[in-house]
Amino acid sequence: xxxxxxxxxxxxxxxxxxxxxxxxxxxxxxxxxxxxxxxxxxxxxxxxxxxxxxxxxxxxxxxxxxxxxxxxxxxxxxxxxxxxxxxxxxxxxxxxxxxxxxxxxxxxxxxxxxxxxxxxxxxxxxxxxxxxxxxx
Amino acid sequence: xxxxxxxxxxxxxxxxxxxxxxxxxxxxxxxxxxxxxxxxxxxxxxxxxxxxxxxxxxxxxxxxxxxxxxxxxxxxxxxxxxxxxxxxxxxxxxxxxxxxxxxxxxxxxxxxxxxxxxxxxxxxxxxxxxxxxxxxxxxxxxxxxxxxxxxxxxxxxxxxxxxxxxxxxxxxxxxxxxxxxxxxxxxxxxxxxxxxxxxxxxxxxxxxxxxxxxxxxxxxxxxxxxxxxxxxxxxxxxxxxxxxxxxxxxxxxxxxxxxxxxxxxxxxxxxxxxxxxxxxxxxxxxxxxxxxxxxxxxxxxxxxxxxxxxxxxxxxxxxxxxxxxxxxxxxxxxxxxxxxxxxxxxxxxxxxxxxxxxxxxxxxxxxxxxxxxxxxxxxxxxxxxxxxxxxxxxxxxxxxxxxxxxxxxxxxxxxxxxxxxxxxxxxxxxxxxxxxxxxxxxxxxxxxxxxxxxxxxxxxxxxxxxxxxxx
Numbered sequence: 347x348x349x350x351x352x353x354x355x356x357x358x359x360x361x362x363x364x365x366x367x368x369x370x371x372x373x374x375x376x377x378x379x380x381x382x383x384x385x386x387x388x389x390x391x392x393x394x395x396x397x398x399x400x401x402x403x404x405x406x407x408x409x410x411x412x413x414x415x416x417x418x419x420x421x422x423x424x425x426x427x428x429x430x431x432x433x434x435x436x437x438x439x440x441x442x443x444x445x446x447x448x449x450x451x452x453x454x455x456x457x458x459x460x461x462x463x464x465x466x467x468x469x470x471x472x473x474x475x476x477x478x479x480x481x482x
Numbered sequence: 483x484x485x486x487x488x489x490x491x492x493x494x495x496x497x498x499x500x501x502x503x504x505x506x507x508x509x510x511x512x513x514x515x516x517x518x519x520x521x522x523x524x525x526x527x528x529x530x531x532x533x534x535x536x537x538x539x540x541x542x543x544x545x546x547x548x549x550x551x552x553x554x555x556x557x558x559x560x561x562x563x564x565x566x567x568x569x570x571x572x573x574x575x576x577x578x579x580x581x582x583x584x585x586x587x588x589x590x591x592x593x594x595x596x597x598x599x600x601x602x603x604x605x606x607x608x609x610x611x612x613x614x615x616x617x618x619x620x621x622x623x624x625x626x627x628x629x630x631x632x633x634x635x636x637x638x639x640x641x642x643x644x645x646x647x648x649x650x651x652x653x654x655x656x657x658x659x660x661x662x663x664x665x666x667x668x669x670x671x672x673x674x675x676x677x678x679x680x681x682x683x684x685x686x687x688x689x690x691x692x693x694x695x696x697x698x699x700x701x702x703x704x705x706x707x708x709x710x711x712x713x714x715x716x717x718x719x720x721x722x723x724x725x726x727x728x729x730x731x732x733x734x735x736x737x738x739x740x741x742x743x744x745x746x747x748x749x750x751x752x753x754x755x756x757x758x759x760x761x762x763x764x765x766x767x768x769x770x771x772x773x774x775x776x777x778x779x780x781x782x783x784x785x786x787x788x789x790x791x792x793x794x795x796x797x798x799x800x801x802x803x804x805x806x807x808x809x810x811x812x813x814x815x816x817x818x819x820x821x822x823x824x825x826x827x828x829x830x831x832x833x834x835x836x837x838x839x840x841x842x843x844x845x846x847x848x849x850x851x852x853x854x855x856x857x858x859x860x861x862x863x864x865x866x867x868x869x870x871x872x873x874x875x876x877x878x879x880x881x882x883x884x885x886x887x888x889x890x891x892x893x894x895x896x897x898x899x900x901x902x903x904x905x906x907x908x909x910x911x912x913x914x915x916x917x918x919x920x921x922x923x924x925x926x927x928x929x930x931x932x933x934x935x936x937x938x939x940x941x942x943x944x945x946x947x948x949x950x951x952x953x
Contacts, residue, residue, distance in 0.1 A: 355884075359548070359550065419670070423670055423719075459726045461550040461729070462550075462551070463550035463570075
């Protein structure tokens with residue numbers, strides 16, 4: 347499946363509809379979509395060294411939410427938005443990612459959190475698709 | 483229940499959906515009820531009615547719209563004995579709320595300086611997403627803010643003792659536990675005290691446009707033409723992280739308590755469990771941070787008014803009320819944990835927690851409109867205890883997504899239209915301005931009229947915007 351993201355609007359939230367070939371690729375697509383929301387535009391090239399992030403959850407849905415919340419935390423506290431991703435490990439309960447990003451002048455805290463509301467990951471014939479709702 | 487109220491109550495029986503333990507009641511006129519039907523807020527309210535220990539009924543306010551797990555504008559009370567506490571029932575912006583200050587100045591007195599005044603407020607009160615503030619706190623200072631809220635700020639000369647009397651819970655919840663707040667949450671919040679944040683948060687300079695109840699307005703100290711300042715913000719990144727941390731924790735421990743929910747965002751734990759008590763302590767601490775945040779902003783605005791108008795510019799705090807909170811309260815002889823998500827307390831004259839100065843009229847309630855539209859001052863009623871656990875709506879409620887609003891009209895046009903109405907605008911981002919345009923919100927007059935007619939609160943005065951500092 348070709349990786350893709352669709353942003354579905356709603357008065358109280360932003361819902362991401364994500365498609366990818368694997369869980370790891372799904373996390374990368376979600377990370378890029380979040381970066382675009384945080385920056386307000388398509389991210390430019392990453393700068394600086396790679397860093398490593400590992401998150402875990404009780405299932406694949408929770409792992410995806412915790413991954414996005416990790417990126418939101420880094421953006422707000424370090425003024426650093428991850429834009430380039432490379433999966434090092436992806437299971438239902440653990441995700442390892444190497445990532446590079448861009449430093450911004452002001453902490454881009456437009457997105458408060460990734461939520462469990464309406465959260466869904468489904469295995470489809472040619473990959474996986476997910477819905478995740480962001481509190482903005 | 484009187485017939486007039488029945489016309490405004492839409493009840494969904496507890497038998498409507500498997501698992502519902504109590505009915506759902508929504509206060510709305512026909513048009514608002516139709517608007518509520520455009521999103522999933524009613525389905526969310528029915529989900530809330532399935533939570534363990536929920537009692538009486540779950541309530542939807544007239545501004546109800548879809549949220550995360552709980553609808554925004556939703557109220558639910560759980561028994562302490564066998565009920566749960568849910569971080570999603572409070573929301574990510576813990577103790578987001580509103581405070582109103584009043585000056586002795588007439589609107590005409592500030593008109594010539596309005597643009598400079600609004601500009602100066604925007605300089606002294608940092609706005610925008612994630613921006614740090616002017617009051618960076620060390621670890622021990624932050625812990626004191628979390629533990630003591632506005633009481634600590636009196637020591638720091640950032641609050642007056644008389645302010646505390648007219649802040650919900652005196653701006654300091656006794657159940658606060660700074661140790662239950664994660665290091666991550668503290669990192670997000672340590673430099674955010676005194677900042678508005680983004681989204682629909684604002685500082686608005688206003689004038690009293692109309693008095694609807696002269697006696698109550700007199701008690702509150704409001705008269706036509708007087709300048710007021712309304713501050714709307716919450717616990718910033720600190721509160722967001724507390725919610726994130728505890729939704730995660732409760733999602734992990736729920737299976738152990740045998741709790742099965744229709745929506746994971748309703749994640750909860752028994753109030754009396756170790757996890758429930760820890761969340762309550764952290765939420766109270768974040769609430770104290772939010773009250774302190776609005777207090778510091780108020781003090782910056784007071785300083786600005788003083789510089790512009792000298793002693794004539796003194797600002798007296800009328801009240802500060804939370805609208806994202808879980809509170810332990812007694813209703814009909816039962817100790818309950820009342821969750822108000824995008825809903826505010828509206829206690830009447832007889833309630834012991836109504837502040838002393840307002841015992842003759844009821845606790846002040848504020849319902850802000852959108853930029854460019856009126857806001858309302860109301861007072862709580864004793865009947866509201868039976869109608870909604872003493873709760874009322876918190877705003878006009880969004881009816882359009884942020885992107886749809888921005889597509890409808892660009893920010894510079896929104897700015898021009900507001901300025902054409904004589905409203906001074908300070909907003910760092912035209913994009914944000916477009917997202918918060920007046921047409922993106924429901925009709926505040928209609929929402930307030932439902933509140934008034936249903937008996938949830940009583941209209942006292944209407945406030946007209948003169949200038950707005952947007953986050």
